[in-house]
Amino acid sequence: MAGRRPSPGRTLVAFFVSVAVLFGLVALAGSWTPQLGLDLQGGTSITLRAEGDPTDESLEEARKIIDDRVNGSGVAEAEVTTQGGQDIVVEVPGKNRRDLLDTVQRTAQLRFRLVACSQADGRCQSTTGLPDGVIPEAPGAEGLTGQPQDQQQGNNRPSVGFGVKAGTETDGPTGEPSDEPSDEPSDEPSDEPSKKPGKKGGQPDAFAQCVTAAADDKLIDDPLSWIDTPTTECVTAFSQYQCPADGPASPMSDDPDAPLITCDEDGVAYLLSPAMIEGTALSDASSAIPQGEVAYVVQLSFDGAGTNIFADISRGLYGTEKQFAIVLDGEVLSAPTMNGVIVDGNAQISGDFTETSAGSLATSLKFGALPIAFEDDPLTQVIGPTLAGDQLSAGLLAGGIGLGIVMLYCLLYYRGLGTVVIASLLVAAAITYGMVLLLSETAGFTLTLPGIAGLIVAVGITADSFIVLFERIRDEMRDGKSMRVAVESGWKRARNTAVAADAVSLLAAVILYIFAAGVVKGFAFALGLTTVIDLVVFFFFTKPAVSWLARFPFFHSGHRLSGLNAETLGVDRLPAGGTV
Amino acid sequence: MGRYSRLGNALYTGDRSIDFVGKKWLWYAISVVLVAVAILGVSVRGLDLGIEFTGGTQYRVSLGASATQQQADELRASVSGTGVDGAASPVVSTLGEQALLVQTGQLSQDDSDTVARAIVEATGIDPAADLSQEDIGASWGADVARSSLIGLAVFLFFVILFIWAYFREWKMSVAALVALAHDVAITVGVYALLGFEVTPATVTGLLTILAFSLYDTVVVFDKVRENTAGLGRGGTTYARAANLAVNQTLVRSINTSLVALLPVGAILYVSAVQLGASSLQDLALALFVGMAAGTYSSVFIATPLLVDLKSGETEVVMAERRAKARARAGDRYAAVPGYVEGMAAPVEPGTRPGPAAPIAPSAPVTAPRTAPPRATEPMGRGRTVPQARGPVGPSGASGRQQPSRQSRSKRGKK
Numbered sequence: 001m002a003g004r005r006p007s008p009g010r011t012l013v014a015f016f017v018s019v020a021v022l023f024g025l026v027a028l029a030g031s032w033t034p035q036l037g038l039d040l041q042g043g044t045s046i047t048l049r050a051e052g053d054p055t056d057e058s059l060e061e062a063r064k065i066i067d068d069r070v071n072g073s074g075v076a077e078a079e080v081t082t083q084g085g086q087d088i089v090v091e092v093p094g095k096n097r098r099d100l101l102d103t104v105q106r107t108a109q110l111r112f113r114l115v116a117c118s119q120a121d122g123r124c125q126s127t128t129g130l131p132d133g134v135i136p137e138a139p140g141a142e143g144l145t146g147q148p149q150d151q152q153q154g155n156n157r158p159s160v161g162f163g164v165k166a167g168t169e170t171d172g173p174t175g176e177p178s179d180e181p182s183d184e185p186s187d188e189p190s191d192e193p194s195k196k197p198g199k200k201g202g203q204p205d206a207f208a209q210c211v212t213a214a215a216d217d218k219l220i221d222d223p224l225s226w227i228d229t230p231t232t233e234c235v236t237a238f239s240q241y242q243c244p245a246d247g248p249a250s251p252m253s254d255d256p257d258a259p260l261i262t263c264d265e266d267g268v269a270y271l272l273s274p275a276m277i278e279g280t281a282l283s284d285a286s287s288a289i290p291q292g293e294v295a296y297v298v299q300l301s302f303d304g305a306g307t308n309i310f311a312d313i314s315r316g317l318y319g320t321e322k323q324f325a326i327v328l329d330g331e332v333l334s335a336p337t338m339n340g341v342i343v344d345g346n347a348q349i350s351g352d353f354t355e356t357s358a359g360s361l362a363t364s365l366k367f368g369a370l371p372i373a374f375e376d377d378p379l380t381q382v383i384g385p386t387l388a389g390d391q392l393s394a395g396l397l398a399g400g401i402g403l404g405i406v407m408l409y410c411l412l413y414y415r416g417l418g419t420v421v422i423a424s425l426l427v428a429a430a431i432t433y434g435m436v437l438l439l440s441e442t443a444g445f446t447l448t449l450p451g452i453a454g455l456i457v458a459v460g461i462t463a464d465s466f467i468v469l470f471e472r473i474r475d476e477m478r479d480g481k482s483m484r485v486a487v488e489s490g491w492k493r494a495r496n497t498a499v500a501a502d503a504v505s506l507l508a509a510v511i512l513y514i515f516a517a518g519v520v521k522g523f524a525f526a527l528g529l530t531t532v533i534d535l536v537v538f539f540f541f542t543k544p545a546v547s548w549l550a551r552f553p554f555f556h557s558g559h560r561l562s563g564l565n566a567e568t569l570g571v572d573r574l575p576a577g578g579t580v
Numbered sequence: 581m582g583r584y585s586r587l588g589n590a591l592y593t594g595d596r597s598i599d600f601v602g603k604k605w606l607w608y609a610i611s612v613v614l615v616a617v618a619i620l621g622v623s624v625r626g627l628d629l630g631i632e633f634t635g636g637t638q639y640r641v642s643l644g645a646s647a648t649q650q651q652a653d654e655l656r657a658s659v660s661g662t663g664v665d666g667a668a669s670p671v672v673s674t675l676g677e678q679a680l681l682v683q684t685g686q687l688s689q690d691d692s693d694t695v696a697r698a699i700v701e702a703t704g705i706d707p708a709a710d711l712s713q714e715d716i717g718a719s720w721g722a723d724v725a726r727s728s729l730i731g732l733a734v735f736l737f738f739v740i741l742f743i744w745a746y747f748r749e750w751k752m753s754v755a756a757l758v759a760l761a762h763d764v765a766i767t768v769g770v771y772a773l774l775g776f777e778v779t780p781a782t783v784t785g786l787l788t789i790l791a792f793s794l795y796d797t798v799v800v801f802d803k804v805r806e807n808t809a810g811l812g813r814g815g816t817t818y819a820r821a822a823n824l825a826v827n828q829t830l831v832r833s834i835n836t837s838l839v840a841l842l843p844v845g846a847i848l849y850v851s852a853v854q855l856g857a858s859s860l861q862d863l864a865l866a867l868f869v870g871m872a873a874g875t876y877s878s879v880f881i882a883t884p885l886l887v888d889l890k891s892g893e894t895e896v897v898m899a900e901r902r903a904k905a906r907a908r909a910g911d912r913y914a915a916v917p918g919y920v921e922g923m924a925a926p927v928e929p930g931t932r933p934g935p936a937a938p939i940a941p942s943a944p945v946t947a948p949r950t951a952p953p954r955a956t957e958p959m960g961r962g963r964t965v966p967q968a969r970g971p972v973g974p975s976g977a978s979g980r981q982q983p984s985r986q987s988r989s990k991r992g993k994k
């Protein structure tokens with residue numbers, strides 16, 4: 001507190017204005033009841049049936065990844081279980097959460113491949129790779145694709161770098177990730193033959209020949225040269241292939257070591273090299289709107305090895321019209337050209353994403369690919385609460401009674417000062433409730449019964465700061481200071497104690513939130529929230545309130561009911577120091 | 581409350597003091613016994629893990645009519661009423677419009693048949709057509725436990741660093757961690773002994789205890805640090821200063837534990853008496869036991885342990901020696917009675933002395949060593965009269981010397 005001390009009255013006013021703003025935000029968010037968890041309110045159950053006959057290990061691994069995806073933000077407290085060796089059941093709080101389907105069941109096999117030829121650029125008309133520069137338009141930044149485009153505004157925008165990037169790729173015409181699952185289960189475990197039904201368009205044997213011939217191709221290990229002179233059989237297969245009308249599909253299994261012929265959302269076919277980078281090389285994925293743009297993109301960061309390969313690709317492709325393709329689950333998401341040499345391992349996928357679809361894709365990519373694919377049309381059902389209805393009311397009643405006793409005790413022991421404890425507790429409870437409401441709306445925070453119990457306990461722990469402060473003030477007065485001096489010097493000491501002790505709680509909250517999964521994440525979140533609220537109330541409400549009360553003769557001259565008279569302090573004579 | 585406040589003052593000034601540090605072996609013994617019982621309980625009875633950890637059995641009940649919450653509640657009561665071990669706290673919920681879902685722990689074939697019969701009796705369905713049964717896996721597999729443990733390890737590492745940095749004292753970190761381990765062990769032991777089911781709520785409760793135990797220890801240690809800061813000057817020993825610190829924070833410890841435990845106790849009572857087994861009860865029990873242990877261990881375990889750890893340090897040893905020397909020298913004021921309740925008032929001049937007040941000297945009276953007598957000092961008005969420089973004539977000044985007027989150059993010179 002350098003310079004003049006802020007007047008307690010002003011601090012209090014500012015504090016209450018802030019609380020009013022908080023509740024104003026809650027009113028804007030428009031819900032006065034928090035989102036309740038599965039045990040109190042029920043929710044949506046999504047049953048995913050695995051294709052084929054997965055092993056228990058791969059089912060468990062898939063369960064874990066899906067758990068990470070739905071609990072990625074850590075506060076929704078969804079439950080994911082395996083059932084009967086075949087199903088994975090996702091239970092999410094809230095009715096009708098069909099919007100989660102994509103996030104949950106997307107296999108999320110992401111691969112970066114190089115484009116040998118596509119129907120849009122007309123390469124591969126002859127099997128001798130044309131020299132660079134003679135290539136007609138790539139559906140890249142120019143956006144000239146010759147394809148009917150369905151309302152892709154933002155597609156012709158100039159590329160904008162983000163951060164320290166030397167340049168970014170702009171995308172070709174990409175589709176948004178479809179809302180129905182792609183009917184193409186990609187990525188069987190490698191050495192299994194693809195069980196894909198229906199080879200659409202083109203001769204299956206042509207594709208098989210492509211794969212076998214490519215395996216013998218000496219260039220196949222160097223995709224950067226391979227795309228200039230693709231294996232002849234693959235070009236043949238590609239030229240015979242027409243994308244089916246009913247959305248993207250690949251006639252081939254998405255084998256990372258073999259070339260791939262597939263389509264994007266708009267029915268443009270591509271002949272792609274073997275995968276250069278796998279989704280496992282991603283260290284992070286997030287969705288955002290880059291500065292100066294209007295549409296959502298998914299931003300990717302590669303780990304060390306991925307960064308190096310990506311830098312090689314960008315060196316090889318920079319300055320040419322050659323494209324690389326971002327392939328998700330066997331479907332081309334986008335096929336950008338390189339506008340710069342990217343060496344820091346940051347890429348982005350743009351397309352006409354909405355906030356939801358970009359976030360969903362980022363989440364799926366971030367937590368890795370599923371080892372199994374699921375059948376279409378998962379069963380979604382509404383489930384009821386798992387706890388009897390009387391539990392919530394009984395728990396709340398018990399907590400309320402407990403808090404009532406606490407307040408009574410504080411009044412008895414601290415007398416006049418007890419009112420400060422009670423007011424502080426009420427204010428802390430109000431702020432906590434407001435924050436829970438706000439976070440229910442914005443972060444999907446859900447309250448489970450244990451969570452409610454935890455909050456009630458936290459309010460009890462919150463009172464500890466006040467007790468420490470009052471005991472300090474009393475001790476200072478026992479040392480012979482007048483109340484107004486004691487409040488200030490006691491505050492200085494109590495503040496250090498409270499901050500140090502709360503720092504321990506905060507440390508626990510932050511670290512557990514970073515490391516833990518599922519329910520523990522939710523707990524850590526709640527713990528951190530209540531600790532911060534405790535500190536805020538302590539600094540900006542309790543202390544100013546005590547300072548303010550110290551101005552009244554009732555308190556500083558030791559009225560019998562003030563809690564600061566000689567008898568209560570246990571001293572013979574109250575320290576001198578009346579009005580100042 | 582007045583007496584309690586008086587006690588608070590007496591504790592603060594050190595007039596009354598409970599010897600927490602001196603009786604440390606008693607506290608250690610109590611804790612060792614408790615922890616031993618806890619470990620024994622866990623090893624003999626084991627922990628009863630819930631569905632979330634072990635997986636279990638799921639029954640799907642198709643009613644053919646609309647399923648209501650009330651039916652789910654009735655079914656829950658009848659399934660838990662079968663007395664089957666794994667089905668004491670089944671999870672029952674409505675599923676879609678016309679079905680109920682019952683989840684129990686892992687059951688043997690006989691138990692499973694018992695539960696199925698109970699479901700059929702409660703709902704009146706045709707067991708062949710409308711009841712399907714399948715195994716469910718653990719939603720709280722080893723991976724969640726592992727990630728939580730990693731988080732815990734990292735947290736403890738940072739807490740050690742934090743306490744060390746804040747108190748400049750790694751021994752405080754050690755003492756705080758020992759107290760923490762003690763609290764967790766006792767809580768887990770109580771779980772094992774009571775046979776409560778360990779659910780995710782329990783894990784949450786345990787983590788809360790971790791945070792609370794450390795929090796409480798930091799509050800107490802903060803006072804200890806404050807009292808032991810001036811060890812070289814204060815003429816006290818580390819043990820005594822630490823003990824005074826604990827005594828001074830005792831009122832706060834009692835109040836805080838009351839305030840924190842009352843709501844939890846109320847929840848525990850209501851959930852145990854009224855509701856039977858539930859996740860609420862699991863959580864409340866973990867919190868209640870853990871917080872009580874946490875407050876206890878800060879005072880009775882962490883502080884004496886800290887004193888033990890510090891007892892080898894040079895500075896602390898020197899302070900002990902100085903204190904011993906002072907004690908040998910005796911207390912000059914040992915024979916002066918302190919004020920005790922009921923002591924006769926000091927005899928005012930002009931009144932008859934009453935019966936002599938009983939004086940309880942608080943230390944044996946040895947012949948006190950006093951300083952040698954000093955030279956006689958001027959008495960009276962406390963001013964030594966200077967030698968007169970000249971004859972002093974009579975004046976009306978009642979024998980007091982009067983200032984004589986002197987020239988300015990002479991004034992102020994002696």
